[in-house]
Amino acid sequence: MGMFNYDEAFSRNIGWVSEAEQGLLRQKRVAIAGLGGVGGSHVLTLARLGIGAFHLADFDRFDLVNVNRQAGAMGSTLGRPKVEVLQQMALDINPELDLQLFPDGVQASNLEAFLHGVDLYVDSLDFFAFEARRQLFAACARLGIPAITAAPLGMGTAFLTFLPGGMSFEQYFQLDGQDEFEQGLRFLLGLAPARLQMRYLVDPSRVDLAAHKGPSTVIACQLCAGVAAAQALKILLGRGDVVAAPHGLHFDAYTNTLARTWLPGGNRNPVQQVKLALARRLLRGRQAIPASTASAESASPAMQVLDLARWAPSGDNAQSWRFAVHSAQRFTLYGYDTRQQVVYDFDGRPSRIALGGLIENIHLAAGRIGYQAEVSRRPAGQDAPCQVLEVNLVEAAHCLPDPLAEQIVTRSVQRRPLSTRRLSAAEKTALQAAVGPDFRVIWLEGARLRWAMARLLSANAKIRLTMPEAYPVHRDMVAWQARFSTDRLPDQAIGMDPLGLRLMRWVLQSWPRVQFFNRYLAGTWLPRLQLDLLPGWACGAHFLLVADHGPASVDDELAAGRALQRFWLTATQLGLQLQPQMTPLVFSWYVAANRRFSQQQEVWQAAQQLQQRLQALVGERTLQTAVAMGRIGAGKPAQARSLRRPLQALLVSAREAPALSGMAAGAATLVASPTVIAEGPRPDQPQATAA
Numbered sequence: 128m129g130m131f132n133y134d135e136a137f138s139r140n141i142g143w144v145s146e147a148e149q150g151l152l153r154q155k156r157v158a159i160a161g162l163g164g165v166g167g168s169h170v171l172t173l174a175r176l177g178i179g180a181f182h183l184a185d186f187d188r189f190d191l192v193n194v195n196r197q198a199g200a201m202g203s204t205l206g207r208p209k210v211e212v213l214q215q216m217a218l219d220i221n222p223e224l225d226l227q228l229f230p231d232g233v234q235a236s237n238l239e240a241f242l243h244g245v246d247l248y249v250d251s252l253d254f255f256a257f258e259a260r261r262q263l264f265a266a267c268a269r270l271g272i273p274a275i276t277a278a279p280l281g282m283g284t285a286f287l288t289f290l291p292g293g294m295s296f297e298q299y300f301q302l303d304g305q306d307e308f309e310q311g312l313r314f315l316l317g318l319a320p321a322r323l324q325m326r327y328l329v330d331p332s333r334v335d336l337a338a339h340k341g342p343s344t345v346i347a348c349q350l351c352a353g354v355a356a357a358q359a360l361k362i363l364l365g366r367g368d369v370v371a372a373p374h375g376l377h378f379d380a381y382t383n384t385l386a387r388t389w390l391p392g393g394n395r396n397p398v399q400q401v402k403l404a405l406a407r408r409l410l411r412g413r414q415a416i417p418a419s420t421a422s423a424e425s426a427s428p429a430m431q432v433l434d435l436a437r438w439a440p441s442g443d444n445a446q447s448w449r450f451a452v453h454s455a456q457r458f459t460l461y462g463y464d465t466r467q468q469v470v471y472d473f474d475g476r477p478s479r480i481a482l483g484g485l486i487e488n489i490h491l492a493a494g495r496i497g498y499q500a501e502v503s504r505r506p507a508g509q510d511a512p513c514q515v516l517e518v519n520l521v522e523a524a525h526c527l528p529d530p531l532a533e534q535i536v537t538r539s540v541q542r543r544p545l546s547t548r549r550l551s552a553a554e555k556t557a558l559q560a561a562v563g564p565d566f567r568v569i570w571l572e573g574a575r576l577r578w579a580m581a582r583l584l585s586a587n588a589k590i591r592l593t594m595p596e597a598y599p600v601h602r603d604m605v606a607w608q609a610r611f612s613t614d615r616l617p618d619q620a621i622g623m624d625p626l627g628l629r630l631m632r633w634v635l636q637s638w639p640r641v642q643f644f645n646r647y648l649a650g651t652w653l654p655r656l657q658l659d660l661l662p663g664w665a666c667g668a669h670f671l672l673v674a675d676h677g678p679a680s681v682d683d684e685l686a687a688g689r690a691l692q693r694f695w696l697t698a699t700q701l702g703l704q705l706q707p708q709m710t711p712l713v714f715s716w717y718v719a720a721n722r723r724f725s726q727q728q729e730v731w732q733a734a735q736q737l738q739q740r741l742q743a744l745v746g747e748r749t750l751q752t753a754v755a756m757g758r759i760g761a762g763k764p765a766q767a768r769s770l771r772r773p774l775q776a777l778l779v780s781a782r783e784a785p786a787l788s789g790m791a792a793g794a795a796t797l798v799a800s801p802t803v804i805a806e807g808p809r810p811d812q813p814q815a816t817a818a
């Protein structure tokens with residue numbers, strides 16, 4: 128090809144890269160290990176970008192089963208070595224390429240040579256080549272070579288970069304010392320914490336970690352090549368925003384979703400540990416491990432369902448529910464209310480709304496493992512301090528699991544400011560669909576209404592902070608200096624800056640201190656600004672969840688809780704953040720029932736005014752039938768969050784449970800034994816349940 132001219136061949140890149148930059152790309156050397164699904168596309172894409180030199184490694188030959196996705200697999204190349212075919216194709220694009228071939232693949236013996244003089248490593252090894260991959264990434268870290276991996280998942284790509292000096296591959300994935308199954312699991316879940324592809328896997332039996340088999344599409348491979356090349360360009364030219372671990376990107380073309388993933392601590396992250404534990408059980412269960420190696424209970428459907436369902440949200444993370452497991456498929460659920468201890472628990476209604484969320488989770492968690500939950504409630508009125516529900520799991524293998532189940536652990540409250548971008552019509556439609564026909568979502572959006580709500584929330588906070596009845600609640604609900612807490616709110620999840628938190632902690636130590644502060648130092652001003660006014664304005668919208676008919680019975684309240692949970696899980700699925708803000712509603716319920724919840728006259732008057740203001744904003748009928756409200760919007764997930772008590776701590780024997788249910792004060796014993804997890808990840812949290 129005597130006519131080849133580099134400048135002309137790559138001239139159409141100019142514009143997106145400058146001529147000088149194209150010259151730089153020509154000088155660069157990129158190593159690519161694995162020339163299968165993604166590797167071949169990487170070579171061709173980067174060659175067309177004008178990269179001047181490649182090190183290519185693969186020991187395999189093309190086979191008929193590669194044809195669906197691998198760039199080099201064609202009728203004419205079947206049976207031929209992959210390196211040879213890709214060499215030929217790359218030279219066909221740019222005959223001046225400097226190519227070094229490693230036809231035996233990469234091993235310890237040629238690792239140094241493979242990475243010698245290389246500016247960038249692009250990983251495209253077979254998914255299951257864990258050992259080679261670990262060695263390569265470790266060598267890159269040692270030699271200061273940036274390394275990229277773009278994984279083809281379903282019809283999308285999950286992408287991670289490891290930059291010299293940044294978080295390393297091993298720090299992120301934690302593969303060291305794990306068996307092969309576990310390495311596969313950690314690699315998969317670490318690559319794609321958002322697991323977007325799991326929503327449309329039509330035949331789960333085709334994913335078999337143990338047999339090293341999984342389905343793969345050309346759609347994903349092509350996306351990988353494009354995304355990786357864009358990142359490669361930025362790294363090699365030293366410009367643009369390079370997303371590096373623990374941050375990652377997952378774009379899924381099937382669900383039209385882009386997830387910006389962020390996994391501080393990598394696979395050691397406590398929430399990720401929970402997801403790993405769940406996936407471990409699901410997959411091991413499917414592989415039918417002999418009974419001798421799997422403990423009987425860890426395989427029991429009831430325990431599996433409860434272990435996932437217990438991640439339901441509850442006011443102040445109270446988790447005032449207990450479980451008595453009778454058999455592998457049958458358990459009783461005791462849902463207590465906290466109205467005796469918590470002034471916000473109006474008639475126990477917020478507790479029953481939370482219980483509804485738990486019930487929704489039970490349905491979702493059952494579906495996830497091929498069961499259907501039959502739930503029946505023992506008759507008891509709203510004044511009963513405990514609701515008792517019998518749950519029976521029946522096999523329903525033919526039912527497809529609801530993808531919302533995948534969001535149960537990820538869902539978390541975000542109390543910090545969010546983007547003020549309005550929700551799109553598609554987002555609102557999905558959220559309205561999530562709550563079902565018996566509920567309506569009312570949106571309060573636009574700068575004017577958000578500001579009105581922010582001011583209302585600030586007035587609401589003044590009530591909360593000055594009423595003596597709420598003081599013990601505020602004092603006891605916070606786990607101080609904590610990023611995670613299994614039974615309270617970690618202070619770092621409240622939404623206040625560190626200095627404000629220290630002040631708040633000091634003030635909350637005694638009621639006279641609070642009073643003094645409020646009276647003489649305008650004490651409510653700082654928390655109201657940080658926790659109510661700013662976030663109240665900084666969101667996409669405020670919402671009210673409104674029932675078709677008022678929350679008149681226990682069943683209405685449980686249904687409201689189920690709707691709220693579906694709403695919240697759907698928001699999580701859409702990448703939206705949410706914070707319930709129930710107290711304005713709670714005060715309105717007290718006012719509507721004409722029940723003075725505070726001995727303080729000013730507080731009662733302020734609550735009446737608040738109810739009037741809310742009514743003026745949303746209308747009388749809406750306020751009467753509203754079951755939940757809060758703020759929602761685009762934004763990053765919370766960095767600090769509540770975890771849950773271990774399942775063991777929530778289990779009771781059928782004999783002790785009735786004693787608890789007989790008295791509202793029983794709830795007090797539920798608050799025992801607080802466990803706080805201080806700053807930093809804690810690996811073992813969720814597994815404590817398998818015993």
Ligand SMILES: Cc1cc2nc3c(=O)[nH]c(=O)nc-3n(C[C@H](O)[C@H](O)[C@H](O)COP(=O)(O)O)c2cc1C
Nearest residue numbers: 440441442443444481539540707708709710768769
């Ligand atoms: C019925 C109910 C009411 C809630 N009310 C509020 C609220 O008024 N303000 C708030 O910031 N969070 C509220 N939350 C959120 C909980 O505090 C939060 O879900 C819980 O602490 C668990 O944390 P997680 O959602 O991050 O797992 C409420 C949750 C429920 C279920």
